[in-house]
Amino acid sequence: LYGFPPVLAGLLVYLALSNAGPLGALNWLFTPAGMILAQTILILPLITGVTISAVSALSRDVRDTARSLGAEGPRYLTAMLREARLGAITAVMVGFGRAISEVGAVLIVGGNIAGETRVLTTTIVLETQIGNFGFAVALGAILLAISFVIFFLLYRFQEATDE
Numbered sequence: 001l002y003g004f005p006p007v008l009a010g011l012l013v014y015l016a017l018s019n020a021g022p023l024g025a026l027n028w029l030f031t032p033a034g035m036i037l038a039q040t041i042l043i044l045p046l047i048t049g050v051t052i053s054a055v056s057a058l059s060r061d062v063r064d065t066a067r068s069l070g071a072e073g074p075r076y077l078t079a080m081l082r083e084a085r086l087g088a089i090t091a092v093m094v095g096f097g098r099a100i101s102e103v104g105a106v107l108i109v110g111g112n113i114a115g116e117t118r119v120l121t122t123t124i125v126l127e128t129q130i131g132n133f134g135f136a137v138a139l140g141a142i143l144l145a146i147s148f149v150i151f152f153l154l155y156r157f158q159e160a161t162d163e
Contacts, residue, residue, distance in 0.1 A: 001045035010108030013038040017109065030111040035119075038105035043095035050094055054087020055080045089158040093151060100147050120146075 017029040028034035066079040103121040110117030120143045127136035
């Protein structure tokens, strides 16, 4: 599901959250909670896949040592994640990158309601559609700056955990 199209995720979440859908009773359609659900469906496969790859890349010696020291179940998983922490942080970075750049699912599920569910990416789309390109570019620069700051902080955290 690495390439799961965001608009398809948005459509499926929309259908699930609509009044006739199985999750309609939650009343999450056109709410931030619904948008978070759609984003989670998009980024969870990426974060999970990259984390599994990082843990799988650990040497057999690391796994054997953890088991010989008595790590089982949740303690074993915690030990493996701790050993693969650089890959796990990379997984979070990949997931965040997908989430911050996504527009399709949040536009469908959130409805782009001013003051309620409008986010930077959907605002950029709206401003571009009405021809307000200068404002759209300025918002894009803000989104890029936020992305750089978050990635810089995650990179620094990754470096700190590597020491």
